[in-house]
Amino acid sequence: MKLRSFLKLSLAVAALAAVGVGHAQAQLPPGYKPEYKMSLVVGTAFPWGKGGEIWANLVKERTQGRINIKLYPGVALVQGDQTREFTAIRQGVIDLAIGSTINWSPQIKELNLFSLPFLMPDYKAIDALTHGEVGKQIFATVDKAGALPLAWGENGFREITNSKKPIKAPEDLKGMKIRVVGSPLFLDTFTALGANPTQMSWADAQPALASGAVDGQENPLSIFTAAKLQTVGQKYVTMWGYVADPLIFVVNKDVWASWTPADQAIVRQAAIDAGKEEVAIARKGLDEPGKPLLKEIAALGVTVTELTPAEREAFVKATRPVFDKWKAQIGPGLVDAAEKAIAARK
Numbered sequence: 328m329k330l331r332s333f334l335k336l337s338l339a340v341a342a343l344a345a346v347g348v349g350h351a352q353a354q355l356p357p358g359y360k361p362e363y364k365m366s367l368v369v370g371t372a373f374p375w376g377k378g379g380e381i382w383a384n385l386v387k388e389r390t391q392g393r394i395n396i397k398l399y400p401g402v403a404l405v406q407g408d409q410t411r412e413f414t415a416i417r418q419g420v421i422d423l424a425i426g427s428t429i430n431w432s433p434q435i436k437e438l439n440l441f442s443l444p445f446l447m448p449d450y451k452a453i454d455a456l457t458h459g460e461v462g463k464q465i466f467a468t469v470d471k472a473g474a475l476p477l478a479w480g481e482n483g484f485r486e487i488t489n490s491k492k493p494i495k496a497p498e499d500l501k502g503m504k505i506r507v508v509g510s511p512l513f514l515d516t517f518t519a520l521g522a523n524p525t526q527m528s529w530a531d532a533q534p535a536l537a538s539g540a541v542d543g544q545e546n547p548l549s550i551f552t553a554a555k556l557q558t559v560g561q562k563y564v565t566m567w568g569y570v571a572d573p574l575i576f577v578v579n580k581d582v583w584a585s586w587t588p589a590d591q592a593i594v595r596q597a598a599i600d601a602g603k604e605e606v607a608i609a610r611k612g613l614d615e616p617g618k619p620l621l622k623e624i625a626a627l628g629v630t631v632t633e634l635t636p637a638e639r640e641a642f643v644k645a646t647r648p649v650f651d652k653w654k655a656q657i658g659p660g661l662v663d664a665a666e667k668a669i670a671a672r673k
């Protein structure tokens with residue numbers, strides 16, 4: 328190409344680009360970005376990622392495209408390191424997120440509340456916390472830590488799985504290599520049970536299970552099925568419901584401040600609506616009589632073990648010192664309030 332025609336072409340391209348950008352910006356209130364980044368650990372095949380998609384779609388619809396959110400599953404904005412997600416939100420590397428209380432607990436110690444072994448016996452207990460005074464307190468703490476919390480979602484009750492044998496008693500965990508997430512509380516819990524816990528990200532967990540570098544892991548069954556963990560050797564599931572991780576819908580504070588009050592109200596309501604829907608998806612097959620999801624998992628060739636109350640109690644007893652140690656670290660007042668709210672649940 329001759330230099331002159333190259334210059335002409337470049338000018339034309341630049342002019343077109345300017346028109347394009349100008350056009351998009353003309354429709355946006357001042358200070359709005361053409362696109363906002365939402366961080367998630369898992370994609371839309373999982374209830375968690377689906378929740379993100381629902382939130383983004385509701386916001387786009389209700390703001391007529393003024394707020395356009397793109398999903399970044401796999402915590403891609405922090406190179407897969409889920410324990411750095413909260414810091415990245417605060418710093419503005421991430422605009423919005425739906426995060427697990429576990430992944431943000433390295434920065435916000437109060438979020439370890441939900442990881443206290445055997446604090447929450449059932450779904451009503453989770454709701455009693457998230458929908459009550461404790462939930463408000465936790466939101467105030469997240470706010471103070473630097474991100475604006477808008478709504479609750481749910482990853483779910485985390486069940487233990489492994490490649491070796493059915494786990495019915497703490498002794499069955501003896502020496503088993505278990506992948507855990509990045510809060511030291513999990514190391515304490517599994518050490519107390521005689522297992523050999525090792526911390527790694529979700530991205531690293533799947534190859535580690537596939538290669539047999541670890542024997543087991545703990546995650547909600549919706550994660551188990553969507554990630555097809557039976558194909559990486561996880562043939563045994565024990566329903567012990569030892570902890571559950573809620574999800575929190577948040578927005579970076581500067582981003583929030585850049586939106587009009589009307590759009591802020593839309594984003595907040597959309598988070599609440601998406602959160603409700605997401606919780607229902609996360610509980611599907613588990614909160615109906617007969618728990619049909621368990622039969623689906625058994626049909627994959629997986630042995631599903633349900634514990635008697637006495638069998639479960641052995642795990643509660645073995646982890647009680649961990650509960651007490653972490654109660655002191657989380658804040659005895661908050662833990663007492665949580666136990667009271669759970670005892671009073673309807």
Ligand code: X2X
Nearest residue numbers: 368427429508528529546
């Ligand atoms: O890493 C996990 O186990 C996961 C996907 O459940 C979380 O992000 C807490």
